[in-house]
Amino acid sequence: MSQVRVAIVGGSGYTAGELLRLLLFHPQVEIAQVASSSHAGQYVHSLHPNLRKLCGLRLCHYDDLSTCDVIFLCMPHGTAMQAIERYRSLAPVVIDLSADFRLRSPDLYLRWYGKEHSQPELLAQAVYGLPELHRQELREAALISGTGCMATAAILGLAPLYRAGLVEQRLPLVVDAKVGSSAAGATPGPGSHHPDRSGAVRSFQPTGHRHSAELIQELGALAGGSWQQTLAFSATAVELVRGVLITAQVFLNTDLDERALWRLYREAYRDEPFIRLVKERSGVYRYPEPKILAGSNYCDIGFELDPSQRRLVVMAALDNLMKGAAGNAVQALNCRFGWNETLGLTFPGLHPI
Amino acid sequence: MSQVRVAIVGGSGYTAGELLRLLLFHPQVEIAQVASSSHAGQYVHSLHPNLRKLCGLRLCHYDDLSTCDVIFLCMPHGTAMQAIERYRSLAPVVIDLSADFRLRSPDLYLRWYGKEHSQPELLAQAVYGLPELHRQELREAALISGTGCMATAAILGLAPLYRAGLVEQRLPLVVDAKVGSSAAGATPGPGSHHPDRSGAVRSFQPTGHRHSAELIQELGALAGGSWQQTLAFSATAVELVRGVLITAQVFLNTDLDERALWRLYREAYRDEPFIRLVKERSGVYRYPEPKILAGSNYCDIGFELDPSQRRLVVMAALDNLMKGAAGNAVQALNCRFGWNETLGLTFPGLHPI
């Protein structure tokens, strides 16, 4: 079978670098072009030094993009939608890793992004690119959106409960997300200045985080209708380059013991190649830990029950550049073309690291 | 005025080291003895290398302790209560930094510590050593307990709300605590092994954390009675040596705007030397950040309101060895002797660090 020809737009960022790392070793893919508005002409490896000796490509101008089979868009939020028709004319499949096409509803977009979406009719066509929830739609999708890194962890961690209707909706869902510095991107600034960012435990979005909208959309759909619950989502930047851990507090509407919950999760994720349930009685790694997931596409999920309160603490960890961005996008690509979903994604993560 | 003579028991740990650092420069205190079961005979500076050239003392055996004015107990939880009568016979004021005398109720102790307290009658006499809440009682106290580092941050962050009766008690109080590695003490083990602990975002106590009991006791008292609310307290170890940040989600029982909340907090803490309200419109340090508090006795408190949900996110940061342990104990000592509460505690913290 001939290779699928792929172009990457916005090639200087971290998500693009991660895509390049993955696709260079993907057995079904050929990287045709990598475009960058700011670094055209430079070698790819001058921006992504881990790819030295592995990638001889140079970045091209956006204007020089040719037709191909798939285009990945790795541009800042709000940019992809401006030129989406052009990219759709260049390739039959567009995978946009920005936040532009994550939400199905223009109203939801307006509420959380504070402005009208410029392509509201396209929102309905796009598929939220999370294979665990949208595998069937991905097989035929022409426009696939990436997923928010913290949203991905929270949705995967909570989906089995919402699908089974086990959540007490009169009580709030509280999601506390911890995230590493790479999630803020490759552009230096005061917030990423090492003397200030190193060792930080920085509340950067106590209320109003946009990933909330993805939870409302996806968990709401699983719960069978529109979202009614109070959602309290807060995010804190911690000392880590790659990684997300979400700690979710959810209250059940019925008495369940840990075994029943374990069975529920196991059944929900039994066949998923990139979900691991982590729940051990002892040891340092008895709950999900993002640090050992760097470079891997796993989302590790665990939980602990406080039965007296019907309170369940759900923890989910992933690498924000992998399962939270580029890795998940490659998994969606694999879905889209009917390949084994693990192609190009078998790196297991390192320990220690 | 002559110096107050102080002894420290359990001198090899981090809390003792921090007490020594503070008391060596305290203008009213003389360090008479430092006892250690495991390191008797060694120089203090061999365990606390920052005190080289500053402290010529050697550690003595517990048996060699003489009478003095104040004894600080820095032993592991469960140890102080075993020999508390002996220490009380050696000094008229005992300040116990372990968890042994934090709770007033033997029942509450039993519920959270899983065993009967060996000195239940003493529990009622001890004073919870948080000057911001118990300044009057501290002035006459013979037995002062230290306070849990995460509990201190949470209680100080939430006290104005509970005292004013503004919390909707039918909804849960969720406290997510992030904490550095020094909180786990000076003894090496698998959990503190650097290759595993470095860069960790480790859920170590999703449910059942004992500091919950201190919130229940102290916030319950402020609210005017027994605790009725659901408390969801979870703790995560992050990459940091010193520091605690708590992110609390609390729901108000009335509509309040940010200005009213600001006024409430400002009035509550106007005269407190070690509470700073941190809430800026922009910048990297616009919320409380533990990293710039290392070595200082401040508890920095901030909040953000989501008015549509009557949801308030309260953040509070401190150094777990300072306002969360030794610094707070010195402040309590200053209270006890009627000194200016800031004696020996003026170090402002470093930036950058």
Added chain:
Amino acid sequence: MSQVRVAIVGGSGYTAGELLRLLLFHPQVEIAQVASSSHAGQYVHSLHPNLRKLCGLRLCHYDDLSTCDVIFLCMPHGTAMQAIERYRSLAPVVIDLSADFRLRSPDLYLRWYGKEHSQPELLAQAVYGLPELHRQELREAALISGTGCMATAAILGLAPLYRAGLVEQRLPLVVDAKVGSSAAGATPGPGSHHPDRSGAVRSFQPTGHRHSAELIQELGALAGGSWQQTLAFSATAVELVRGVLITAQVFLNTDLDERALWRLYREAYRDEPFIRLVKERSGVYRYPEPKILAGSNYCDIGFELDPSQRRLVVMAALDNLMKGAAGNAVQALNCRFGWNETLGLTFPGLHPI
């Protein structure tokens, strides 16, 4: 072709964990057994949590080892040599990752390890397992030794100069090595306790480091005879889990410009799959940087000349668990069996990380 059956002895350590990670994905290898004296009976993934869902093996007792094609020894220094005959009777190829068989001369061993070697006759038969220097001998070797992580970086960085006879031997060779915490192994202790190890810049072996002996042996051989030069090797532990950077100061015996040096290095390493020359005019990664090598088998080498002093600063970086241990051992295995040397070793490292 049928799989080569491999056993790993000393399976709980970091080197064994890394070997397992590599060999699980190696297309020519089947992992037959993993033995551990201390953890027999436990699942491999309970010690190496990155291998969850990937490895169903349990650790066996040393006594339960059967015959196989290759045995990797991952035991502490001084242990392998005690039972080496037994391991050699179980498999025709033994690869010992400890320091026991790195030196060819019993005298050199005695001088640097402070005791007599228990198997001096075997020292002469063993091959120093660095493919870049001993590729031919590895093809027939029955006993292959691993290489010291810092020694590997220094030897690879300096080999072209010594082989070409360009070093002024009347002046000292100074090697300053920086190394991460995983090099000290998986056993917790005071030196690895996170509050003390985090952020450390710790001189741990200013003089007398045993890796010096490997430089003396290998660079001395390249220089065509016995070592005459003063070698000043010092090692400093820095904040990093994986990684080694050596900064070597060497003085040339003739005037050379950077282009001539560049040509020398390029010719020396042109065909080496795991050596990259790193020397860029600008940018953050213009010299070798260990942090982007975590998990990769590359040794990145760069240099800078001070022509007025005939001084050359050579920098070489690697991952101590990969090119400095397990990765290099797999490369030696690939040599030994005539496979492509990159089998199982293509992971390029992450950026950012």
Added chain:
Amino acid sequence: MSQVRVAIVGGSGYTAGELLRLLLFHPQVEIAQVASSSHAGQYVHSLHPNLRKLCGLRLCHYDDLSTCDVIFLCMPHGTAMQAIERYRSLAPVVIDLSADFRLRSPDLYLRWYGKEHSQPELLAQAVYGLPELHRQELREAALISGTGCMATAAILGLAPLYRAGLVEQRLPLVVDAKVGSSAAGATPGPGSHHPDRSGAVRSFQPTGHRHSAELIQELGALAGGSWQQTLAFSATAVELVRGVLITAQVFLNTDLDERALWRLYREAYRDEPFIRLVKERSGVYRYPEPKILAGSNYCDIGFELDPSQRRLVVMAALDNLMKGAAGNAVQALNCRFGWNETLGLTFPGLHPI
């Protein structure tokens, strides 16, 4: 006695922030003005958040500076010399923390800074502000220069050897410096971007580092004449915000044992309040370690001898913002005014941190 009135120019940087922290608590000093070209009008604590609640000053324009007793210049290198006459007209004592007036010789300046000095006649008048070497001259100085952070560590570590004439000058002096990120200043850029800087072991100046010139000047003077030796100075950025460790390799011209060296150092530094000799037989902190010096003004010095090579490894550690910049400048101020040198400088550093 009335307070000495001090102004700080270049108030937004890290050195200025550290000066402010120190001078706010200095019993003899009043901070009169803090000027900033870029942040005039802002509160000091908005740039230096550790000074919240401690400092009510706002930054003023350079043009608004009035006369005072002492001006500290904290501007970028090359800036102070442009307007030095103006600052000297405003205050009888100017302490310049940039590199502009560190060297006495215009030739030495030209060689290392690559351009002519604009005020060559002033170079001869300025005093290199290291009290341990220039205490007498400081007492009368009108223009005091700060000292390079790495140079300070190296000079203090090596001074006793050079003064005693014990160094073999035909062999090179090799200084390998490790340094934290705050030494690169408060301005964000690609080199300080957290995902790239975190965990870095980055060679940033293998040859040609300007601090070399300070060693040549100061150690050369101690050795009694002009510098003849080969100096190999290399610098590596490591994961640390504050701190410098230098590892110096020096060869002695005579046989000395460790006791004789110990005596030499002890006599050299016996009365120095900020030099500690660190050399213990065991333990984690047996050599100088910068991490426990954050915020303190100590320079910790240790050494290890390889007698067979007459090789001495000298290690010296300090906080680059303290003894390497602001702390040392305050010590020089104390000298200048005849105060106890430790005024405002007693903070001992933290452990753990």
